[in-house]
Amino acid sequence: MSEPNYDLHTHSTASDGTLTPTELVARAVAAGITVLALTDHDTTAGVIEATTAAQMHGITLIPGVEISVTWNSRTVHIVGLQIDINQPLLQDGLTELRTFRAWRAKEIGHRLAKHGIADAYEGAREFSNGTLIGRTHFARLLVKRGLAVDTSEVFKRFLVQGKPGHVAGQWATLQTAVEWIRAAGGQAVIAHPARYRLTRTQLFKLIGEFREHGGAGIEVVTSTHSRDDVLNFALHARTQQLLASAGSDFHGTEHAWLQLGRLPPLPNNCTPIWQTWPFADTASSSVAPERLNTKS
Numbered sequence: 340m341s342e343p344n345y346d347l348h349t350h351s352t353a354s355d356g357t358l359t360p361t362e363l364v365a366r367a368v369a370a371g372i373t374v375l376a377l378t379d380h381d382t383t384a385g386v387i388e389a390t391t392a393a394q395m396h397g398i399t400l401i402p403g404v405e406i407s408v409t410w411n412s413r414t415v416h417i418v419g420l421q422i423d424i425n426q427p428l429l430q431d432g433l434t435e436l437r438t439f440r441a442w443r444a445k446e447i448g449h450r451l452a453k454h455g456i457a458d459a460y461e462g463a464r465e466f467s468n469g470t471l472i473g474r475t476h477f478a479r480l481l482v483k484r485g486l487a488v489d490t491s492e493v494f495k496r497f498l499v500q501g502k503p504g505h506v507a508g509q510w511a512t513l514q515t516a517v518e519w520i521r522a523a524g525g526q527a528v529i530a531h532p533a534r535y536r537l538t539r540t541q542l543f544k545l546i547g548e549f550r551e552h553g554g555a556g557i558e559v560v561t562s563t564h565s566r567d568d569v570l571n572f573a574l575h576a577r578t579q580q581l582l583a584s585a586g587s588d589f590h591g592t593e594h595a596w597l598q599l600g601r602l603p604p605l606p607n608n609c610t611p612i613w614q615t616w617p618f619a620d621t622a623s624s625s626v627a628p629e630r631l632n633t634k635s
């Protein structure tokens with residue numbers, strides 16, 4: 340059998356991805372991925388459909404989620420992997436976050452209306468599955484209306500702090516997000532750490548608190564990481580005893596540069612999070628299994 344190919348961070352139409360869970364799995368299979376985690380924002384609504392599709396294709400689907408967290412006045416994303424999606428504490432927490440999202444979506448609509456952009460809530464809703472509306476859905480709408488050339492321009496001009504459609508709010512705390520994931524039997528992972536633009540001191544603080552709460556891993560490899568980011572976060576993982584994860588953060592085909600199945604390998608000096616999983620192919624992995632329990 341050939342080497343497993345992991346992608347542990349992806350989105351579907353259950354949140355702000357553009358492919359249904361079934362379409363996402365088919366695309367992952369075509370790209371050679373054999374172990375795929377579906378990690379939609381604040382929802383696990385796509386996991387059952389993705390699991391069925393993965394079974395049909397003979398690949399492994401890891402039930403996951405990406406939880407929105409407010410930490411030190413900034414938004415940080417915590418991915419949960421290997422979660423039991425029926426765990427009530429987790430689901431109650433996610434429901435609360437989606438309630439805030441629903442209110443925020445209407446509020447974004449009001450604020451854009453004051454800025455001369457009418458019916459944005461209704462428009463964004465049509466870009467979503469109707470149950471979870473995120474900023475990305477507003478971004479796609481405004482691109483379609485010709486107000487910006489791409490979604491990242493919409494974010495910059497309308498949706499980030501200081502801009503007309505920005506709505507501040509409180510997501511989960513770091514501690515509760517990690518607790519929900521652990522209650523559901525999962526492993527918590529700091530998503531795309533380079534995106535937060537933290538100073539070294541802030542990063543050490545984040546990782547320190549995350550570990551105190553029982554966090555397990557950090558994304559070392561992800562699409563928005565440069566080569567230097569990968570090496571830097573591999574070193575953080577190694578020296579701060581975190582497992583290393585790898586996930587594209589694929590949202591669909593709108594970013595031509597972001598394709599499934601193209602992630603670089605994890606550097607040899609860190610321990611892949613999948614080494615702690617029962618089906619892991621330890622024989623073919625780069626780090627000896629005895630490293631797993633080493634706190635050095």
Ligand code: AMP
Nearest residue numbers: 355380407472473474475490491494495
């Ligand atoms: P939300 O959780 O609804 O506030 O939206 C966060 C999502 O918006 C992220 O997961 C990305 O998919 C997307 N996003 C955030 N910042 C940008 C950006 N600058 N350009 C494009 N998409 C972005």
Ligand code: MN
Nearest residue numbers: 350355475590
């Ligand atoms: Mn997103």
Ligand code: MN
Nearest residue numbers: 405416530531
């Ligand atoms: Mn994210």
Ligand code: MN
Nearest residue numbers: 348350405588
């Ligand atoms: Mn994501």
